[in-house]
Amino acid sequence: MLQRRTSQSAEAVQRGRMPQWYYVMLHPSANLSAAEKQQLIAGLGNTFGSEGGFRGEGFPVGGGRSGD
Numbered sequence: 851m852l853q854r855r856t857s858q859s860a861e862a863v864q865r866g867r868m869p870q871w872y873y874v875m876l877h878p879s880a881n882l883s884a885a886e887k888q889q890l891i892a893g894l895g896n897t898f899g900s901e902g903g904f905r906g907e908g909f910p911v912g913g914g915r916s917g918d
């Protein structure tokens with residue numbers, strides 16, 4: 851459960867869906883560079899665990915969306 855949430859968070863960051871655009875508009879420093887995204891994703895995995903780790907460009911393995 852926690853690992854699934856972690857990989858969803860990583861995916862949201864990777865795809866540029868999070869942080870929300872209106873938040874980034876008000877807080878430009880929240881606009882993460884590619885390197886910052888990778889660091890955040892790696893940190894999420896290190897902190898909460900990842901499903902089998904991350905592959906390639908830090909994309910979560912087995913992370914696909916379930917449900918929606």
Ligand code: HEM
Nearest residue numbers: 855857858859860862863867868869870872873874880890
């Ligand atoms: C890098 C920082 C952030 C991460 C990693 C993150 C992660 C996520 C994830 C994984 C979801 C999906 C939850 C689900 O599918 O159940 C989500 C939803 C959401 N987040 Fe974020 N979030 C971030 C920043 C923000 C910020 C700054 C805002 C608002 C100012 C925000 C507002 C929302 C809202 C409103 C939703 C639910 C609606 C939707 O899916 O669009 N998030 N977030």
